[in-house]
Amino acid sequence: MTANFDGLRFSHWKTELRGDGIVVLAFDREGASVNAFSQDALIELGDVIERLAIEPPKGLVIRSAKSSGFIAGADLTEFQEFDRRGTVNDAIRRGQSVFQKLADLPCPTVAAIHGFCMGGGTEIALACDYRVASGDPSTRIGLPEVKLGIFPGWGGSARLPRLIGAPAAMDLMLTGRTLSASAARNLGLVDKVVDKAVLEDAAVALVQSGTTRPFKQRLTGWLTNTWPARQLLAPQMVKQVSRKARKEHYPAPYALINAWKNAGGKGIQGRLDAERKAVVKLASTPTARNLVRIFFLTERLKGLGGKDHGIAHVHVIGAGVMGGDIAAWSAYKGFEVTLQDREQRFVDGALGRAQELFAKKVRDEGKRPAVAARLKGDLEGAGAAQADLVIEAIIENPEAKRELYQAVEPRMKPDALLTSNTSSIPLDELREHIARPAQFAGLHYFNPVAMMPLVEIVQHDRLDEATVKRLAAFCKALDKFPVPVAGTPGFLVNRVLFPYMLEAATAYAEGIPGAVIDKTAVKFGMPMGPIELIDTVGLDVAQGVGAELAPFLGLQVPAALSAVEPGKRGKKDGQGLYKWENGKAVKPPAPENYQAPADLEDRLILPLLNEAVACLHDGVVADADLLDAGVIFGTGFAPFRGGPIAHIQATGADALVERLRTLQGRYGDRFAPRPGWDMAVLRQPTQ
Numbered sequence: 001m002t003a004n005f006d007g008l009r010f011s012h013w014k015t016e017l018r019g020d021g022i023v024v025l026a027f028d029r030e031g032a033s034v035n036a037f038s039q040d041a042l043i044e045l046g047d048v049i050e051r052l053a054i055e056p057p058k059g060l061v062i063r064s065a066k067s068s069g070f071i072a073g074a075d076l077t078e079f080q081e082f083d084r085r086g087t088v089n090d091a092i093r094r095g096q097s098v099f100q101k102l103a104d105l106p107c108p109t110v111a112a113i114h115g116f117c118m119g120g121g122t123e124i125a126l127a128c129d130y131r132v133a134s135g136d137p138s139t140r141i142g143l144p145e146v147k148l149g150i151f152p153g154w155g156g157s158a159r160l161p162r163l164i165g166a167p168a169a170m171d172l173m174l175t176g177r178t179l180s181a182s183a184a185r186n187l188g189l190v191d192k193v194v195d196k197a198v199l200e201d202a203a204v205a206l207v208q209s210g211t212t213r214p215f216k217q218r219l220t221g222w223l224t225n226t227w228p229a230r231q232l233l234a235p236q237m238v239k240q241v242s243r244k245a246r247k248e249h250y251p252a253p254y255a256l257i258n259a260w261k262n263a264g265g266k267g268i269q270g271r272l273d274a275e276r277k278a279v280v281k282l283a284s285t286p287t288a289r290n291l292v293r294i295f296f297l298t299e300r301l302k303g304l305g306g307k308d309h310g311i312a313h314v315h316v317i318g319a320g321v322m323g324g325d326i327a328a329w330s331a332y333k334g335f336e337v338t339l340q341d342r343e344q345r346f347v348d349g350a351l352g353r354a355q356e357l358f359a360k361k362v363r364d365e366g367k368r369p370a371v372a373a374r375l376k377g378d379l380e381g382a383g384a385a386q387a388d389l390v391i392e393a394i395i396e397n398p399e400a401k402r403e404l405y406q407a408v409e410p411r412m413k414p415d416a417l418l419t420s421n422t423s424s425i426p427l428d429e430l431r432e433h434i435a436r437p438a439q440f441a442g443l444h445y446f447n448p449v450a451m452m453p454l455v456e457i458v459q460h461d462r463l464d465e466a467t468v469k470r471l472a473a474f475c476k477a478l479d480k481f482p483v484p485v486a487g488t489p490g491f492l493v494n495r496v497l498f499p500y501m502l503e504a505a506t507a508y509a510e511g512i513p514g515a516v517i518d519k520t521a522v523k524f525g526m527p528m529g530p531i532e533l534i535d536t537v538g539l540d541v542a543q544g545v546g547a548e549l550a551p552f553l554g555l556q557v558p559a560a561l562s563a564v565e566p567g568k569r570g571k572k573d574g575q576g577l578y579k580w581e582n583g584k585a586v587k588p589p590a591p592e593n594y595q596a597p598a599d600l601e602d603r604l605i606l607p608l609l610n611e612a613v614a615c616l617h618d619g620v621v622a623d624a625d626l627l628d629a630g631v632i633f634g635t636g637f638a639p640f641r642g643g644p645i646a647h648i649q650a651t652g653a654d655a656l657v658e659r660l661r662t663l664q665g666r667y668g669d670r671f672a673p674r675p676g677w678d679m680a681v682l683r684q685p686t687q
Contacts, residue, residue, distance in 0.1 A: 525638025
């Protein structure tokens with residue numbers, strides 16, 4: 001007998017009974033372009049599996065009916081709602097139950113994977129007997145839940161260590177990284193990799209004949225999950241995680257290791273129970289709630305521009321660190337790029353750095369020449385006439401920039417866009433004599449370009465909204481997050497960051513050791529300390545930003561940032577506030593028994609929060625969510641805190657104002673509360 005679905009209609013699942021007795025079950029979530037597990041979809045899947053269990057077919061193949069990919073994971077909008085209602089436990093239990101019913105089916109089961117396979121998509125695949133994946137570059141498999149402050153809760157953490165061995169499984173879950181189909185096969189996560197065209201046929205063949213996993217894989221899966229192995233490996237995993245994430249900031253990796261260590265030797269139900277309890281507890285933490293919110297902020301930023309940018313050729317003027325890296329990244333992402341500077345040696349240096357980027361990013365050596373060919377040196381600037389987008393990245397000098405625009409704009413195509421990578425100069429100062437101001441904007445990247453995900457789209461009152469949308473779409477094509485900002489001095493990120501860096505430099509000038517200042521900021525959750533950051537950005541760049549921002553913000557610049565010695569600009573010279581060796585800062589240790597001032601964290605962080613409030617009050621960005629997104633992705637501001645505004649909401653605006661006033665009385669008016677602390681949004685919950 002084979003399960004009969006005649007007369008049954010499902011909203012999200014399509015069933016096909018083949019002539020050979022194998023059922024093909026296709027996920028096609030109703031009303032959505034992408035498959036993600038809603039509770040409705042899970043309930044329906046449970047009904048299908050129960051019917052299959054009553055009258056088992058010869059086998060079951062699970063695939064996606066959507067061309068966009070396999071399954072993106074759980075519906076996070078629902079997840080947020082379950083958190084608000086306090087029903088996360090029920091949702092986790094339901095997913096575990098349905099996938100366990102799938103695992104218990106008495107017939108062979110195969111997941112046929114093409115495109116993205118994330119989170120719950122990987123977990124349903126793990127509940128199957130076999131997995132076959134297309135070798136298409138779009139196929140990526142992973143369990144990225146740790147990036148949301150939780151870990152796989154529908155059986156992923158219970159099954160994966162047994163399948164591929166604990167070290168590989170835990171590395172995959174602790175980092176949240178994704179795998180290509182071939183990498184997944186090498187680990188044993190996927191049994192077979194085939195062309196997309198024969199994916200279903202290959203899945204059917206696996207149902208019919210099965211496959212035996214290599215003995216070494218099976219042995220590794222058993223040995224690395226024994227009690228002695230867990231007691232030996234778990235502390236090593238904790239040590240590795242602690243190098244990158246503090247337990248009080250990011251509890252999920254530690255909870256995952258602990259659940260595996262204590263329950264990894266139990267039967268499947270014991271492992272599932274331990275997984276569920278830990279994930280439910282994590283879901284209610286501020287870290288998880290903030291990281292889920294940040295996920296939605298990234299989706300919002302991705303949606304600002306759409307796809308229609310109309311840009312094929314990019315011309316970059318200025319082959320310094322920023323201009324050269326912007327050009328290289330644009331070429332890497334598929335654009336034709338010409339790079340101009342006043343001397344060939346600057347262009348050559350940038351082209352050399354570009355080759356290093358391509359060597360890192362393009363692993364297939366055979367494809368590197370084609371990528372490199374998209375980037376061409378252009379000493380004479382002929383590319384400006386063919387370009388759809390011109391990016392100016394010369395020195396932070398308004399007169400020099402205006403002279404350049406007057407020379408280059410007449411040569412540009414009528415519909416081409418002209419942009420500046422200025423980091424702080426108001427666009428009202430730069431647009432004088434520009435013939436087409438509606439097509440002129442700021443496109444402010446952050447250093448290092450290859451790593452920093454944010455680009456500020458700097459606006460002015462004569463800018464066309466269509467230009468903003470084209471630039472946002474261009475940023476999306478570069479895999480960058482665009483945030484539209486007002487063209488006031490410092491825009492958003494530098495305006496918020498400058499008081500923080502300035503106070504750090506002031507504390508340093510007072511004699512507080514740089515290593516102590518940096519350690520305090522990192523303990524708060526910043527990705528690096530502000531003294532190291534000043535050296536990384538460059539003392540010369542900090543000086544230029546300071547000259548623009550200090551008068552605007554009414555702040556005094558300490559000598560370390562107002563007079564920069566030649567050859568001592570920071571990391572790029574090997575010497576700045578710190579000495580640099582092999583790309584790393586050599587930080588002199590603090591004197592023995594040195595105690596950091598009790599108010600040092602407040603001195604560093606409160607100026608940043610203070611200016612964030614002022615930016616929101618002044619309308620530098622449209623709303624609090626965009627401000628938090630911009631500061632997180634532009635500065636690395638502690639993601640687990642949700643951004644400056646979310647942190648203010650969680651801590652209490654009134655309490656922070658009192659702390660500012662205390663610092664004002666102690667150190668002066670630079671700590672005076674800025675306008676905006678009475679805004680209602682600061683007293684709203686973030687969730």
